Amino acid sequence: MIAPKPPVPLTAAPLISNWIRVSPEGEITVLSGRVELGQGNASAICRMAADELGCVPEALAFEAGQTGLTPNEGFTAGSMSVSGGGQAVRWAASAFRNLLLKAASDRLGCETADLCLADGVILRDGEPTDLEFGTLAGDVDLDRPVTEWAAPLAAETAHSADTLRLDLKERLVGSPFVHDMERPGMLHGKPVHPPSMSAELQDLDLEALRARPGVVAVVRDGSFVGIVAETEVDAISAARWARGQARWVDRAQVPNDAIQAIGASREPADIVVQTGTVDEPAGRWFETTVSRPYLHHGSIGPSAAVAQWQEDDLSVWCHSQGVYQLRTALGMVFKIPEEGITVIHRPGSGCYGHNGADDAALDAALMARAVPGRPVKVVWSRRDEFQAAPMGPGMVTRCAATVDDDGKISSMRLEVNSAPHANRPSVNGTPNLRAAAYLERPMPPAPSTDIPIARGGGADRNAVPLYAIPNVEVSKRIVHALPYRSSSLRSLGAYTNVYAIETLMDEIALELGIDPIVFRLAHLHDERAKSVIEAVDDFAGSWRREPRGQGIGWGLGFARYKNTAGYCAVMARVEVDQEIRVTDIFATADIGEVISRDGALNQIEGGIIQSMSWTLKEAARLEGGQAAAENWLDYPILKFSEVPEVAVRLLERPDQPPLGCGEISQGPTAAALGNALRSALGVTVQDLPLTRDRVMQALF
Structure with a gap:
């Protein structure tokens, strides 16, 4: 049974056109703010739309995670892709189906109850008509509220749950990953990350670095150092040289034992839930104290991104889990309107949570600014991934x-x-991107307020x-x-x-x-x-x-x-x-x-x-x-x-x-x-x- 309340994503994206696009030829594209991280949500969401439209998932195109094109559903996180974004697509597809049936009934002069959809064709009393998605596309206005037209099908009409992955062939034999992207005139960039968030660059011979083989540009902004080269090999070689030559100073206070420091902290605490009186009940007392260390995401493939500036406009291709939030963060860093920034999701090595994908995007954008008009691809090293990406907290x-x-x-x-x-990009009013914290004009992250318990905690x-x-x-x-x-x-x-x-x-x-x-x-x-x-x-x-x-x-x-x-x-x-x-x-x-x-x-x-x-x-x-x-x-x-x-x-x-x-x-x-x-x-x-x-x- 479909929940009686409309899915939450429909609040910010209420129109059918926010979720469904139809070409004049009748090709239907499902639009989603939930990006594919390897978890198979694209296939599941297409399945939900296909059920409502009486077609197979393979008949639908799928676009996810592009600013200005797909809905802003926040981050692909919290196990909400199907239960939130998928349900919104289901409702939108249901509304689209009902609009198609209404348009068909007007053409055929019959009741909508006599009609249904099967394999992209309108059936009347179970028999095919000459009406298809394409022939009806011009009759349907998708700029209508989903909730006024949605009536999702009952559970007994649902699909088989044996849904095939639509992206497997491309992943097995193609090159869908951002790491594999090639663009005309593309250069390669490598960052030289400070060893810690508080380390400051004291000395590095930039002229000698610029003279390294294949180096096109060297970017230094505060303690950020980026190297742009003709080939990835040249960029790696120059970055290794720079890492060996750079001198850093770090004045941060460091605990002897981070987990012990967390357990002993007396920073302010918040009462999240209180029911009854915990102190009064009598009886046998049991207690335990458990801990976990900081953890790495440890994706087999490191973070990567491609960035390109065209005059004042910036385009970024990356495996961010929140393209709109990354766009906001980049706008903060470069102090340009968000409308001039396009962020396009491209699959990367899967990660559940906040890894270095967004940081690599800023690295690429900072380096690409030094070579206007030319795209710059940044692929972090394994060392970068361990030392520079956010960790899971102790x-x-x-x-x-x-x-x-x-x-x-x-x-x-x-x-x-x-x-x-909760230190994802643009949360708490700051970019929350690694390099932003140590630019000449730094934008350090604001103290995290954590996620409210009403949103899962x-x-x-x-x-x-x-x-x-x-x-x-x-x-x-x-x-x-x-x-x-x-x-x-x-x-x-x-x-x-x-x-x-x-x-x-x-x-x-x-x-x-x-x-x-x-x-x-x-x-x-x-x-x-x-x-x-x-x-x-x-x-x-x-x-x-x-x-x-x-x-x-x-x-x-x-x-x-x-x-x-x-x-x-x-x-x-x-x-x-x-x-x-x-x-x-x-x-x-x-x-x-x-x-x-x-x-x-x-x-x-x-x-x-x-x-x-x-x-x-x-x-x-x-x-x-x-x-x-x-x-x-x-x-x-x-x-x-x-x-x-x-x-x-x-x-x-x-x-x-x-x-x-x-x-x-x-x-x-x-x-x-x-x-x-x-x-x-x-x-x-x-x-x-x-x-x-x-x-x-x-x-x-």
């Missing part, structure tokens, strides 16, 4: 609960301390337990007094907060001698949540029959992402000897109507594997005020040989609106692994990742 979450004499949790308190999650995402607990208090403290640059990483605070809540739930159940699944079900009123947990119990049935302890353990993790998106429960089996080996993972998910089954499974499986990597291995290496990793040896990630059997089952509910699924498995997977480790060894490791050293520390 966090410390304290979770405490009181259990009454009946074995029920009567109160729970969560205190979240975190570095910032940032540091406090999933800190409000879904469990039925009468007295709950949640507070968050955003820690700004650190030299490290952080922003959104897949699932934001949910990963850490779910780990805290779910490992504490297991600890309480163990102390009370209650089955962990029974204990969770007793604290849930949400029937869909119960169904997901019961389904994973059934799916991973062997876990109850296998003895635990002595190095073998099973663990459960559960959450509803943002308490509004998809539900996910994960069961993990581990074997622990010299190392932790994950042998099996079972997951169940309820994401409402499934638009693309394969796409949803890929999202959940990918989230599980990424979360495994975070939980078992990943931690940014910080030295002084900078991220110090230069290559994959400095930042180990999960190997293919370490990926276990992963099985995911969807609880399909075609009568319910689709729910976001791209980030639902991050927190439950971490919690399942932590609880499985406790099951195997009898100890809880509170500080992530679950490395051998930390396990040994917990044991001894």
Whole structure:
């Protein structure tokens, strides 16, 4: 059943023409503000439009992420592409269908109820007419409000959820990535990033740098240095030389231990949720404090962009997740009207969150300004990607609960301390682009205000337990007094907060001698949540029959992402000897109507594997005020040989609106692994990742 309220994106883009474009030949283009990051949302959104228009998705063209052309839907983030942007396209396509049927009924002199669409042709009483999309295009005015004409089809008329990826062929045999772009007269640029956000360039021989082979221009603006060369090889060679010659000074105050500093911070805290009275209830007291380190996005392909100036107009091609927000940020930096800037999304290496894509765009634009009329392509190095891109913030979450004499949790308190999650471009009124912070006239980022809980929260995402607990208090403290640059990483605070809540739930159940699944079900009123947990119990049935302890353990993790998106429960089996080996993972998910089954499974499986990597291995290496990793040896990630059997089952509910699924498995997977480790060894490791050293520390 389609939600009765119009999708939120229709507020800013209310017209059918904001979402649908028709050529005189009848070619239909779907317009979306949700860009393709590799998650398959373009295919899913086209599927939703095709259902309403009675055609196959392959019959539709798709345009996403271009300023001045596609709707401004903010950032492609928060697992909202299908549930927000996709629903808006569905409504717009429905309105377009009804306008077409009205135009056809006027031509044919019949009732619209006698007509339908199939494969681009108008059918009358089930028989084809000579009317098609193209022949009716001139009869239809798309500058009409979607809500006045939309009537999305009922669930029983929906498609098969086996939607194919429309972009696979191009990705496999073509060159769709921004890294591969070629334009006439193109030059190549390389930035020489300061080693930290607070480092200042003291000395660099610019004349010697300009004399390097192939160098066309050298740009210095404050502590920004960019090298433009005829070839990428020349640009790389010159940048390496410059990096070895440059002298920097950094006066920033640096903590000895960043995570300890976050946990000990006394910056102002905000009460996010307060129900009942947490201090009064009496009973047994349980508490845990968990932490996660700073994390890198670690995309296999580094950030890249192409920029070109034509007089006072700037064009940028990049893999930004928010082209309009990047345009605003670039307008701030160059002090030119936004109308003179065009930002066009081109696929890059996938990233869930805020990586260096927008920073590379500014790098390219600063360098291209030195060679007017010629495009400049910038591709960061692996070192750049580790040291210059925003990191996922370090966090410390304290979770405490009181259990009454009946074995029920009567109160729970969560205190979240975190570095910032919300430093995307043009948020908080500043560009929030790396190079902008150290230009001659710097534009440093304003202190992050974090994401309101009404929009899913940032540091406090999933800190409000879904469990039925009468007295709950949640507070968050955003820690700004650190030299490290952080922003959104897949699932934001949910990963850490779910780990805290779910490992504490297991600890309480163990102390009370209650089955962990029974204990969770007793604290849930949400029937869909119960169904997901019961389904994973059934799916991973062997876990109850296998003895635990002595190095073998099973663990459960559960959450509803943002308490509004998809539900996910994960069961993990581990074997622990010299190392932790994950042998099996079972997951169940309820994401409402499934638009693309394969796409949803890929999202959940990918989230599980990424979360495994975070939980078992990943931690940014910080030295002084900078991220110090230069290559994959400095930042180990999960190997293919370490990926276990992963099985995911969807609880399909075609009568319910689709729910976001791209980030639902991050927190439950971490919690399942932590609880499985406790099951195997009898100890809880509170500080992530679950490395051998930390396990040994917990044991001894």
